[in-house]
Amino acid sequence: MPIDPTAVGNSGGPQDRSWTSKDCLLYSLGVGAGIDELNFSTEKNQEVLPTFAVIIGGGGVPFNKIGSFNPAMLVHGEQAIEVYRPIPAEGTLRSTGRVAAIWDKGEGKAAVVVMESESVNAETNEPLFKTTMSAFLRGEGGFGGERGPSAPKTNVPDRAPDHVVSYDTRPDQALTYRLSGDRNPLHSDPEFAKMAGFDRPILHGLCTYGFTGRALLHAICDGQVDRFKSMSVRFSKPVMPGDTLTISMWIDGNEAAFQTRTQNDVVVIDHGKFTFA
Numbered sequence: 001m002p003i004d005p006t007a008v009g010n011s012g013g014p015q016d017r018s019w020t021s022k023d024c025l026l027y028s029l030g031v032g033a034g035i036d037e038l039n040f041s042t043e044k045n046q047e048v049l050p051t052f053a054v055i056i057g058g059g060g061v062p063f064n065k066i067g068s069f070n071p072a073m074l075v076h077g078e079q080a081i082e083v084y085r086p087i088p089a090e091g092t093l094r095s096t097g098r099v100a101a102i103w104d105k106g107e108g109k110a111a112v113v114v115m116e117s118e119s120v121n122a123e124t125n126e127p128l129f130k131t132t133m134s135a136f137l138r139g140e141g142g143f144g145g146e147r148g149p150s151a152p153k154t155n156v157p158d159r160a161p162d163h164v165v166s167y168d169t170r171p172d173q174a175l176t177y178r179l180s181g182d183r184n185p186l187h188s189d190p191e192f193a194k195m196a197g198f199d200r201p202i203l204h205g206l207c208t209y210g211f212t213g214r215a216l217l218h219a220i221c222d223g224q225v226d227r228f229k230s231m232s233v234r235f236s237k238p239v240m241p242g243d244t245l246t247i248s249m250w251i252d253g254n255e256a257a258f259q260t261r262t263q264n265d266v267v268v269i270d271h272g273k274f275t276f277a
Helices: 021-030 050-056 173-180 190-195 205-221
Strands: 011-019 074-083 091-104 110-121 127-138 163-168 228-235 244-252 255-262 267-276
Touching (some): 021 050, 021 173, 021 205, 050 074, 163 205, 205 244
Antiparallel strands (some): 110 127, 163 244, 244 255, 255 267
């Protein structure tokens, strides 16, 4: 059956997931943390990057209830997290997801599906974080649903940024990041990448998200994970392993707009919004 707009509100789960100190360390290395961030990249005084929520969260989302689609045509469009307390270095969480919205971008175009997932500590039931993701299902538009809101071109102010941080990604960055769970061959297999229209494997969007989150954490929160409250982005262009990522931030009170560009001045993350304590 085609995409079903009446699936909005359907829920899934609960779904449990456990993680260990090693999972957190591997993720930190996958998004570029190293010898200057030993509290994230080693077990001594170990802390967990807030964006690790995208690895262990997101469970219980009922993709099986929205209708049929070709998974190969799914593009990750947007990602957001709200972090209620620092993530422990090991534990078990319980996630419950729901279909938050389904938008019809027109015949021959895309359907946009928004999924939300709330995660709690499975032992104490304390809320840990919430994840929200938007998936563009290419070619699935035209099912008769509402078009949905249109975002402005950008949300950054017309002034110099308050903070600018640049990180170099490694040519093999995707091979490390994929060990955190996303084994899509688009990020590792040159032949598969060519079939998808790329000269070589591209970097995971959520890896770019993690690099960007590190920049926000250190530049705005002085590396203090309990001050990191929420982060939302729109993925606008692919990143190649080996690219340099430059994150520009504009602060307004306890919020910041941000944007991530490559060394070629290509915007790869836009509509960035960050809140902090």
